[in-house]
Amino acid sequence: MKRNLLYILLAGVLTQTACQKDFLDKSPSDGYSNESLWTTEAAASAALNGCYKGWETSTNILYMDAVSDNSYSQWAWDNFQHLGNGTATATDPQVVSQWDYVTIQKCNWFIENVDKATIGDDLKNRFKAEARFLRAYRYFLLSQLYGDVPLVTKNISVAEANSISRTARADVRKFITDELAAIALILPDKYSGSDVGRITKGAALSLRARVELFDKNYAAAIEDCKKVMALGYSLYPNYTDLFRQDKKNNQEVILDVQYKANEKDNANTDLGILPSSGYGGWASLSPTQSLVDAYEMTNGKTIDDPASGYSEDNPYANRDPRLAANVVYPGLQYSGKFYDPITSGGADYYSEGNNSPTGYLVRKFVPFLSDFPDMWNTGVNIIVIRYAEVLLTYAEAQIESGVMDNSVYQALDDIRTRAGMPVVDRAVYNNIASLRTLIRRERRVELALEGLRWYDIQRWQIGTTVRTGTVYGTRLGTVDAGTGKVTLTGNHVVVEQRNFNPQRDYLWPVPQKERDINKTLGQNPGY
Incomplete structure (x- = not known):
């Protein structure tokens, strides 16, 4: 029987929601039946933990910047390169x-x-x-990347999954914002112990x-931002250290993907690939000159x-300190x-081996390799x-509402001065x-390499x-x-040519394999 990704059998859910010692456990130790699953708090909590598994990945966060002008993914098999240069197709x-x-x-x-x-x-x-929330977050990604998508809020059969049609994006977004408003009244301000995260x-x-x-x-965004501002979050004093393994879950973090070395580690596909040959890895993601030039x-x-x-002959001198915190430059x-x-x-020459083809490395989230005794098994969280x-x-x-009062300047000043930059x-x-x-x-420049640049471009x-x-x-x-003295005598290296079709490329293609199963899905324009 054909099985759309839209549908997941109960047995599959139970396999992933087996009993766990705590929220960060990497794998189940035993299983439940649906009849016995709801008899204890621990069992219900284990089922909820299964919902957290895979809700977001650090791979997705890091690589989304390769779809933008911030970075380049040199290995096609990482599956972001073609989205970044405008050659993606539905069958690729x-x-x-x-x-x-x-x-x-x-x-x-779980909810049912x-x-x-x-x-x-x-x-x-x-x-x-x-x-x-986890469901709403996935609908945020789906509707942001694909536009209209099926809106499913209950368990459905295989037959239903394979014939369901797409819901208008506006309706999906209303569902998301309504859900988030409702659950904000229920959720706690913070957690302690093993519930952190x-x-x-x-x-x-x-x-x-x-x-x-x-x-x-904009009016609604302003009001929700004010509500968050009243919850006690603050900027972490040191921008570079904000992303270090031993500073995770600090006062600036609102939501992150939780990792724990030796149990639920942030390994190869997420973090260990970032350094190049001279540092024992390979530069799968490479910041661009365009990003470097954006720093004041x-x-x-x-x-x-x-x-x-x-x-131009001494381009890295006297630059915004966030450049060195985010990018390793010559x-x-x-x-x-x-x-x-x-x-x-x-050893790190740009055109050889596994080295960065731009000559720049990602430093954010891997600011000090000494933090990681084994860079293939780390516990650094991804914000x-x-x-x-x-x-x-x-x-x-x-600003987009036509307001430029002191609160706007103050928000920018707080961010800039934390980084060591002058006020506006x-x-x-x-x-x-x-x-x-x-x-x-x-x-x-502040959010560089955190996966948000593409959405801003969009x-x-x-x-x-x-x-x-x-x-x-x-x-x-x-x-x-x-x-460390740099002497520049040559031209900028050329990495690739990119194309962008505004009638097509602001949305991703609906995968053809999904359309082969469900003939009602249709396709986004241009694909």
Whole structure:
């Protein structure tokens, strides 16, 4: 019998929701029947843990920036390269599919069955609220990437799954925001102990604000951001350390993918691939010159400002400290040596082996390789939503509403000064148009390599500007191994050519294998 990904058999759910010692356990130790599953709190909790399994992955977060102008995925088998350069098709086996209803169906099953559990109503409602969030999050991804998608909120049969039609995107988005508003009234502000990492009120409100911003519902986004601001989150003092393994679950993190070394590790496909040959890995993701150029000088001026002090021959000097926190560039001291992708014959030369074809490495989430005794088995969490995004959402929503009061400047100042940058120059950014430009740049450099840039391109409709033409990397030259001094004498390396069709490429193709099973799905324009 054909089996659409939209449907998952109960037996499959039970296999993944077996008893776990705590929330972070990697694998089940034994199983339940549906009759016995709801007899204890521990069993119901184990079933909910199964809903968390695979709700989001660090691979997806990291690689989404390769669909944008921020980074490049050099290995086609990682399945993001063709989406990034505009060559993706519905039948391309090297195009990642987010058309995935497994989490949704697990959550539907849980929500329909948990009332059988002999546990208190408050805990039962909280459990259901967590599952409703996970379902809403998956619908956010589906509707963002594919537009109209089937909206399924109950268990369905194989026959129903294989014949269900797509729901209008607007209706899916209303379902998401309604659900998030409702569960925000149920979920706690925070957790303790082994429950840390579960869905909170702040996560529900922050995701709702993200969806509202993307849908240009600015007034609602502002209100939800204000609610999050009142919950006690704050910016972590050190931007670089924010992403380190031993600083996870800090006061800035609102939602993340939880990992734990030796149990539920963040391994190869998620983290260990990022360093290049000289660091014992391979550069699957490579930041672009375009991203590097987006960072201001430490005086707050952009590099194209003649008064900025920027030098093409010394391009990494006096730059926004977030550049070095996010990107390993030539001459940067990293893991005990000066990184050198530009000297021919070196271990990390850009065109050899598994090295970065742009000459830049991702540093965010792997800021210090010394943090990881085994980089193939780490416990670093991958952040999905953090407080800085909420501040940027608030500022953008206010600006797009025609408001540029002190609260907007303050939100930007807080983010910039935390990073070691000057406050916003009110004399320069003194109107809606200039402040919009600044906010968009701040989103790019602050949230770089966290998987959000593509969504910004999508809603700002700037794909034809930033996703076409030549992708460049660093200039060539030499790096002094003893001092790190960079001498640039060559041209920028050419990475690839990209195309962007605005009538097609703001949405992903519905996978042909899904349409072969379900003839009613249709296809997005241009595919």
